[in-house]
Amino acid sequence: MAWNPSQYLAFAGPRMQPAIDLLARIPQDAPDTVIDLGCGPGNITPLLRQRWPDARILGLDNSDTMLARARTAMPDEAFEFADITQWNPDTRYDVIFSNATLQWVEGHDTLFPRLLGHVAPGGTLAIQIPRNSDAPSHRLIDDVIESGPWRDLLAPIRDANPTQKPEWYRNLLVGQAKNLDIWETEYLQVLDGDNPVAEYTKGSQLTRYLGKMDEPWSREFESQYRDLVAKAYPPEADGKTLFPFRRLFIVASA
Numbered sequence: 001m002a003w004n005p006s007q008y009l010a011f012a013g014p015r016m017q018p019a020i021d022l023l024a025r026i027p028q029d030a031p032d033t034v035i036d037l038g039c040g041p042g043n044i045t046p047l048l049r050q051r052w053p054d055a056r057i058l059g060l061d062n063s064d065t066m067l068a069r070a071r072t073a074m075p076d077e078a079f080e081f082a083d084i085t086q087w088n089p090d091t092r093y094d095v096i097f098s099n100a101t102l103q104w105v106e107g108h109d110t111l112f113p114r115l116l117g118h119v120a121p122g123g124t125l126a127i128q129i130p131r132n133s134d135a136p137s138h139r140l141i142d143d144v145i146e147s148g149p150w151r152d153l154l155a156p157i158r159d160a161n162p163t164q165k166p167e168w169y170r171n172l173l174v175g176q177a178k179n180l181d182i183w184e185t186e187y188l189q190v191l192d193g194d195n196p197v198a199e200y201t202k203g204s205q206l207t208r209y210l211g212k213m214d215e216p217w218s219r220e221f222e223s224q225y226r227d228l229v230a231k232a233y234p235p236e237a238d239g240k241t242l243f244p245f246r247r248l249f250i251v252a253s254a
């Protein structure tokens, strides 16, 4: 995945609010060990550090560019390369926190129980994943995929988003979790700038596809997408663009 930390962090504010809300629902006051799973550029690490000043916090990610950004921004914090699909630690952690990451990892039916199994007794698995695939920002990606020469290349990965409905996660984890708290929030994100929804998506969802193509396809794909998104999300009278975004939260106790 061709992650660009600067593009991603252009919307650091709206991307951070769900992490704040997730963190607020974790009951641990003084965990010894905390994993930030899919830590990206480390943008959430200061929140974790502020909440738990004495914890051993470890950020894990499988993007070298994201990890480089995290290490530069926070040289005193610990970040390591790890692929979540292969991550199988032999110790358990008091908190496993994962914000806006597990939508990129397939096989939630085995992944989520496995992650909860890596949480120490009394500890917490806390997850936030976007559930916005019905929104024009996402559906228009599908429309562009269908209408261009890249269709055969991109169509097979188009349905790769493994995210399920809240009740599916409830039924998956209810037998394993001591306590289970699942909810959704739709944020009304208020964005600045020219065609900001296209810019926002370019830092996240669009990377799934742009990284698979060379020029001129990637440029042409992005250009078509930008035109469609600009029409779907016109600016309001005050110049701001509204980008509603639904997110799913899971807090499970081991």
Ligand SMILES: C[S@@+](CC[C@H](N)C(=O)[O-])C[C@H]1O[C@@H](n2cnc3c(N)ncnc32)[C@H](O)[C@@H]1O
Pocket (backbone or CB within 6 Å): 003, 015, 019, 037, 038, 039, 040, 041, 043, 044, 060, 061, 062, 063, 066, 082, 083, 084, 085, 098, 099, 100, 101, 104, 105, 204
């Ligand atoms: C959208 S960013 C989220 C960054 C940060 N957690 C936040 O809340 O803003 C998703 C991150 O997940 C990472 N990621 C995706 N698949 C992964 C995998 N299989 N193993 C480890 N990290 C992964 C990406 O490299 C990226 O940095």
